[in-house]
Amino acid sequence: MFVATKGMALATTVTGSLPRPSWFTKNLAGRPFSVALGERAYREQYFDALASQIVDQTRAGLDILTDGDSRFDDDFAGRSWFAYVLERIGGMTEPHVSKHSTAAARDKRPGDIMYEVVETRLPPYVDGPVTRGALEYARAWRSAQSLTQKPVKIGGISAGLVEGMTVNRHYKDRRDLIMDLSAVLNAEYHELADAGAPVIQIEEPAIHGRVGIVDDPILTPEFYVKAFNAEVEGLRAKTEVWCHTCWGSPAAQRVEHADLSYAKAIPYLNQLAVDVLTFEGAENDGTDFEVIGKGVAKDKKIAIGVVNHRTLQVERPEEVAALVRKAMKWIEPERLILSSDCGFGRQGMSRLHALYKMVSLVRGANLVRRELGLPEADVLVANPKFALID
Numbered sequence: 001m002f003v004a005t006k007g008m009a010l011a012t013t014v015t016g017s018l019p020r021p022s023w024f025t026k027n028l029a030g031r032p033f034s035v036a037l038g039e040r041a042y043r044e045q046y047f048d049a050l051a052s053q054i055v056d057q058t059r060a061g062l063d064i065l066t067d068g069d070s071r072f073d074d075d076f077a078g079r080s081w082f083a084y085v086l087e088r089i090g091g092m093t094e095p096h097v098s099k100h101s102t103a104a105a106r107d108k109r110p111g112d113i114m115y116e117v118v119e120t121r122l123p124p125y126v127d128g129p130v131t132r133g134a135l136e137y138a139r140a141w142r143s144a145q146s147l148t149q150k151p152v153k154i155g156g157i158s159a160g161l162v163e164g165m166t167v168n169r170h171y172k173d174r175r176d177l178i179m180d181l182s183a184v185l186n187a188e189y190h191e192l193a194d195a196g197a198p199v200i201q202i203e204e205p206a207i208h209g210r211v212g213i214v215d216d217p218i219l220t221p222e223f224y225v226k227a228f229n230a231e232v233e234g235l236r237a238k239t240e241v242w243c244h245t246c247w248g249s250p251a252a253q254r255v256e257h258a259d260l261s262y263a264k265a266i267p268y269l270n271q272l273a274v275d276v277l278t279f280e281g282a283e284n285d286g287t288d289f290e291v292i293g294k295g296v297a298k299d300k301k302i303a304i305g306v307v308n309h310r311t312l313q314v315e316r317p318e319e320v321a322a323l324v325r326k327a328m329k330w331i332e333p334e335r336l337i338l339s340s341d342c343g344f345g346r347q348g349m350s351r352l353h354a355l356y357k358m359v360s361l362v363r364g365a366n367l368v369r370r371e372l373g374l375p376e377a378d379v380l381v382a383n384p385k386f387a388l389i390d
């Protein structure tokens, strides 16, 4: 159900991750978050980093904030997006030496940045039934929500993607592993919803990244829909549920597929039990807005990326506004949410770039809000009253 974006037209947010402050040098290093918070230096750095992320988003004027994925370690190219879960869920053993398949994709050949990214992922073995571990999403959300009155969005990786980063030695059928992982994550998300999280976002990797690209008779799009819906089962009755889709973010890289259109995936994405679907829109200049607007069911809102997480050039507010107007040809402003294509924090850009991309996002939204007679957000960074030079 709609909670965080209820009654809001052109609500603004970012995907999730934000660049980590350089002075945040402490790491969980496999520990539960609650245990690490008992270490004085970790606790101080974590909460100061979180506060800086919340302040930057507030100064930019975003409506829905994130915790910047601050629980993740100072890792290589977004490794913690996977490792945070893999290191904590029961049934997994020591990291397995990473192996690249022989398939002729760019991440399978030395000499490509994505080869080095994959080299660091070290999938663990699954040697027993998977069980809940100390993911502690609710504790991470409370830490961030205690710093602001604005809704804080938090979420994680889906079971379909987690499974792909393991070497299974226990389950006879990969589908059983994915369904067990879905049940484990579902319990975690219910704890988060019961804690009061006003929006939960889960990344969907397997549907839009496989439909029309990977022809697997076992792990079909229909199966991934079933698994995702098991992962979010019952959540919509408690809170607002988002499904995030993108074409990649490790080290700010895009996955390489012949077809980077969402068109074939939309019938499947429509079957997901979520309130909001997110789509990239900035890098592809809104090329899919028409198929998204016409194809996504009316009971869902649509979040589009209007700033790019893969480039350092900060978009002008006028460019953002033009993209929003383009989206509004096919998507009603009441159903439209403005975001980034994906997170800024996977070793892609500096805090400075991320801040000004968020500022441009909101200033661009304000240009369109003015045209529509909607209230504009207060962008403290852009307020001349607070400029340091007279």
Ligand SMILES: [Zn+2]
Binding pocket: 015, 244, 245, 246, 247, 248, 249, 341, 342, 343
């Ligand atoms: Zn993403």
